[in-house]
Amino acid sequence: MVSQGVKIHAEVPGAAQSIILTDSALAFIAALHRTFESTRQTLLRNRLAAQYRLDAGAQLDFPSETKNIRDEPAWICAPPAPGLEDRRVEITGPTDRKMVVNALNSGAKTFMADFEDSNSPTFANMVNGQHNLYDAIRRQIDFEQGGKSYKLSPNPAVLIVRPRGWHLDEPRVTVDNRPVSASLFDFALYFFHNAKELVGIGSGPYFYLPKMEHYLEARLWNDVFLFSQSYIGMTHGIIRATVLIETLPAAFHMEEILFELRQHSAGLNCGRWDYIFSFIKKRRADPSAVMPDRKDVTMQVGFMDAYVRLLIQTCHKRKVAAMGGMSAQIPIKGDEKANQEAMDKVKADKLREVTAGHDGTWIAHPLINKIAMDIFNEHMLGPNQYHVRREDVRVAAADLLDTNVKGKITDVGVKSNVSAALAYSAAWISGNGCIPLNHLMEDAATAEIARVQLWQWVKYNSVLDSGHPITVGYIDSLIEEIAPEIKKIAPGVKDEQVRIAADYLKAQVRKDWPSEFLTSDLMPYLESLDGGKWVKSAL
Structure with a gap:
């Protein structure tokens, strides 16, 4: 009882x-x-x-x-x-x-x-x-x-x-x-x-x-x-x-x-x-x-x-x-x-x-x-x-607030963030919270850095070292380019889960402020794995 x-x-x-x-x-x-x-x-x-x-x-x-x-x-x-x-x-x-x-x-x-x-x-x-x-x-x-x-x-x-x-x-x-x-x-x-x-x-x-x-x-x-x-x-x-x-x-x-x-x-x-x-x-x-x-x-x-x-x-x-x-x-x-x-x-x-x-x-x-x-x-x-x-x-x-970090924003760096955020989010809603990416064992923290960096670069009109602006259109194009490869990076995920991850990331870079945690945002999508039905996207 x-x-x-x-x-x-x-x-x-x-x-x-x-x-x-x-x-x-x-x-x-x-x-x-x-x-x-x-x-x-x-x-x-x-x-x-x-x-x-x-x-x-x-x-x-x-x-x-x-x-x-x-x-x-x-x-x-x-x-x-x-x-x-x-x-x-x-x-x-x-x-x-x-x-x-x-x-x-x-x-x-x-x-x-x-x-x-x-x-x-x-x-x-x-x-x-x-x-x-x-x-x-x-x-x-x-x-x-x-x-x-x-x-x-x-x-x-x-x-x-x-x-x-x-x-x-x-x-x-x-x-x-x-x-x-x-x-x-x-x-x-x-x-x-x-x-x-x-x-x-x-x-x-x-x-x-x-x-x-x-x-x-x-x-x-x-x-x-x-x-x-x-x-x-x-x-x-x-x-x-x-x-x-x-x-x-x-x-x-x-x-x-x-x-x-x-x-x-x-x-x-x-x-x-x-x-x-x-x-x-x-x-x-x-x-x-x-x-x-x-x-x-x-x-x-x-x-x-x-x-x-x-x-x-x-x-x-x-x-x-x-x-x-x-x-x-x-x-x-x-x-x-x-x-x-x-x-x-x-x-x-x-x-x-x-x-x-x-x-x-x-x-x-x-x-x-x-x-x-x-x-x-x-x-x-x-x-x-x-x-x-x-x-x-x-x-x-x-000292704890020192923002003097040397480095550039590169096309490779942006693609890496898109790939990490997509692969981890798709894996997470498939029930896997720990995946190997580029010979690293990654958890939610990596995806979170990737997500908020993409948001930050769009928010503040950042440009690549090549001079190319980082816009929502540029991020969208990378998402569409990388999404078909995600099932190879994160085995076991389904097309629907990749789609949800892609829609989520596109929505995130358009927000005034980034969400607090992707795990909070994506939690409803685990319902299907617990015997429920897919929720409608609230992105």
């Missing part, structure tokens, strides 16, 4: 739904929804108000009301939880059964199981993903496929889960006729089913928290953690959360975010691709923030370098991990030269991170683990680098 006021609007074939969406788990979701939904909505309205202020010319700065928190040297966060003392290499990916086994067996220290940017949130993906983690924790995930056996190793990576962001709803589950928060849905099911089991095996319920824009959003998460631990009768502090600093406003709230979560904090992470996306989106009304080709917006440009240095200094000041970003490269079969060039890029990126003071890094493919691990083993002799205080760092607000 479903908990009173709770309705489930989709079904997942097989046993997963009955195992995961139990009455007691749904009652927990309902309790979280009724306690925290009004606060979530207030914080989302605050985001809109903050954006309107930026559009009117306001400048981002460190919050004056929390200066005492930043200036107080005494407070530190909780010590590392079991299994999180050494995080030198973390592998990330979605939660399908094969990926879970391969990632846990990869040799990386932790596996960030992703319900967010590398996942297309069909209801089957969400529920089956929870079931896969449930089985992995209980060591009952072994299976055979295509004549190959997948078996969990004796010492798998430590599991960390990334729920979806505060801005997303979970429309397939409603409480009192309102959709529940996608964040709380993902968090609640994993925590409720597994927290006690994890503690019993010497680990704990560990999370990555995405897309926050304000320290009050971290306070909401901390309140959720306190409520949840009490709800199931566990000691406060067993939860640990690493926050991805992947929005421009959050870069001005790093210390406050750690302070709000200090009993439950496991550090901060440089969510580099989403950070570039946010930098462009938040400064949408600023013509001086127009960026060149995506490939030229590297970690060495001013605003990115400042953000990294401040994050490391902030985390080590408060004795928590400063995690590096993703190496999206994947091995290139059949081309040794190209593969070596790709692996050299991984090495250079990881060397930059460890020598800057990062305590760990991200990879997207098990075969990259040894490269990253060898570099961190050579340059980080202890379990972390909390002792690297970076007291030399002085980052002002202007």
